[in-house]
Structure formats: C-alpha cells, structure tokens
Amino acid sequence: MYAAQAIALLVLAYLLLRLYRDYSGGRLDWQSGISWAILILVFVVVAIFPIQVSQAVKDLLGLGRGLDALFVVSIGLLFFIVFDLYLKIDRTEREITELTRKVAIELEEINERLKALEEKVKVEERH
Template structure:
C-alpha cells in the first residue's frame, strides 16, 4: 500500500467518524447520513482496491480508471452544488417571509426613539 493510500484511508475514516457523530447528535438527517456514509465507504474501497477503477472505467466506456473517477466526481459535485443552491434559495424565501411579517407587525407597533 502506498503512502497516499494510507493517508487517504485515514482521512476517509476520520470523515466517516464525523458523519456518524453528526448522525448520533441528530445534526443531519438519516438520508444525508446514509449518503455520506456511502460516499466515504466508496472512497475507502477505491483507496484500498485501486484496480476497481479499471472495472468502473470499462463499465462506463472510459479509457482509464482515473478518468472515470474524475467524471463521477464532477457529476456528484454538480449535484451537491444544486442541493446547496436549492437550500439557499429556500432560506432566502423564508427570510423574506419573516422580514415581511415583522414589517407588517411593526407598522402597527411603531418603535419608540430615544
């Protein structure tokens, strides 16, 4: 096993422990936790068995395993960016609603100035 594989596995195990801790504290949902457990488990498998990339590349019709990894990573990153965009958009809508409610409430109860 190469040094980069050992460092990668240690990091992935650390990240996996953080996901499990977040699940235990209920800071993330079960679905999010399962997604990240799946991702970090795949990272560990790929680091321990790098030849598996060749099978994935062959299945996807890509030349090399590293190319397959890059393509898959880009797709996953785009998906995660979309999820972040959707969450931010939802938060903006909630903030707008709250600000409007406060403005309507304060219209009837003006603040006293000193």
C-alpha cells in the same frame, strides 16, 4: 498499501466520526447522514481498491483509461453536490425572505398599537 491509501483511509475515518458526531448532536438530519455515509463508504472502497474500481468504471463508461473514468465520475458527483447545495441555499433564502416579511408586518402592527396607546394616554392626561 500505498501511503496515499493510508492517508485517504485516515481522512475518511475522521469524516465518518465527524458525521456520527454531527448526527448524534442533531446538527444533521437522517437523510443527509445516510447520503454522506454512503458517499464516504464509496470513497473507502475506492481508497482500498483504486485500480479495480477505476477499471470497472472505465469498462462501464467505455473510456480509455481508468483514471479518466474516475475523473468523469468525480465531476458528476461534484455537480450533484453543488446542485444540492444550490437548492438548499435557495430554500433558505426564501425562508429568510418570508420571515423578514412577517417580522416587518408584526413590527408595523406593534408600532400602530404603540401610537394608539400614546394617543390614549395623552387623551387621559387632558382629563
């Protein structure tokens, strides 16, 4: 085993441990937990059998070299992750906008009630 493989396996073990802690702590839902666990396990397989995996991917994609195949797959995977993050950020922005609207409407209603109460108090003070 090469030093790079050992380092990769240590990093991946740390990521699995952190994933477990985040899931146990409720900071991660089960769908994301499973997705990340599968991705990390795929990287474990690649770290243990880099040449065999690159050759299999190369043969599957019809590319000339195994390393090219791993780069193509990595770029595709990164594109998927970025797209997923984009969707989550867009959803969060929409939720923030909706919450801001609700808070603004409720604040306006509270201000109107306060004005009505102030006017009522002023009228009562005159009598």
